[in-house]
Amino acid sequence: MQTPLELAFRDIEPDEEIKDLVAGKVAHLEGFYDGITSCHVYLRAPHRSQRQGNRYEVTIEVRVPGDELVVRYDQNDVAEHEHLAVAIRNAFAAMDRELKRWKDRVTGEIKTHDGPLQGKVVEIHHDRDFGQIVATDQRLVYFHRNSVVDGSFDELRPRDPVELVVQTDESELGPQASTVRRIGTMQYDPAAKPAR
Template identity: 40%
Template sequence: MSNPGTPLVEIAFRNMDHSPAVEDRVRAQIAKLGQFHDQIIACRVAVEARHRHQHKGHLYHVRIDLTVPNAELVASREPDAHQAHQDVYVAVRDAFAAMRRQLQDFARKQRGNVKLHEPPPHGHIREIAPAADYGMIETSDGREIRFSSASVVDADFAKLEVGDRVWFTEVTSDDGPAASTVHVEGKHHVVG
């Protein structure tokens, strides 16, 4: 039974004898993971020796299953792709490095440090003046965004109509808010 705040740790050796030295290395690596997330619930590590065909010795496979609140993270290092995994300590190091990266990414997402891709702003064309080379978009929140023929992507500026629904990329210009790119929704105003 683990103490509160101490993760449940299970270490299994497969196709090889138990190694106190490898177990100590694994436990040290688990302790280091606590620096990246303070709520590790459980960590299960399997160290497996796989026999190599036509060669002497073994390649080592290490799998880590880490349980944290709201997630289960898995890092697995296959020996076939890593000849260095002829050394069990290298296999352990590489598997824990992969888990550390996953845990850091997960912790950043939990803190909200990952940029979420927000949908681009939408609106409709409120005014269009092809002779003067400008148009105005009214956004759903009532703002007005200016654009020109150079901003329109995959459409013919001269064929745009008041009321056409658009999405755009907003920038700040000397004249106020402007659209650097404007995409027409639904209708395909092919440039001719």
């Protein structure tokens, strides 16, 4: 990294074992991608509850060329986060996944599908001009009336199959379709030969 690891403790006594654990997790991230420019880790114990104990909050900020990846696990998360080491492990596992997604995106190693991406409409609000599609790659994708080709937005219903093109830049709402086209359902044709 260009700058050393920055580790901050808030409402927690600094502990050498925890420092070593975090340093090891950061080294693992660097082993996966050596272009990380900086990493900031914030550990916090917001408050102690008599019933549930202390739920630790872990925030990890990793800066990579042209981007910043952030993972935050807070006190409202799972009960296992009463143990700081477990909260750290879970937060770094999530950062591992974020870093892998980012690396795949920038190196162009995202899996490509044969043909256009497809999905099914799972939610549609004709009165508010938007809906959501669950795509075959399991993403939930937002779409607006204007993205539906042939002006067929008002004809769309939940469970309708569609083809879609997802914008490369995610909006505040997450993945968003730039183009949605209604398609027919696939029919089984016993006479058709499988493609090889």
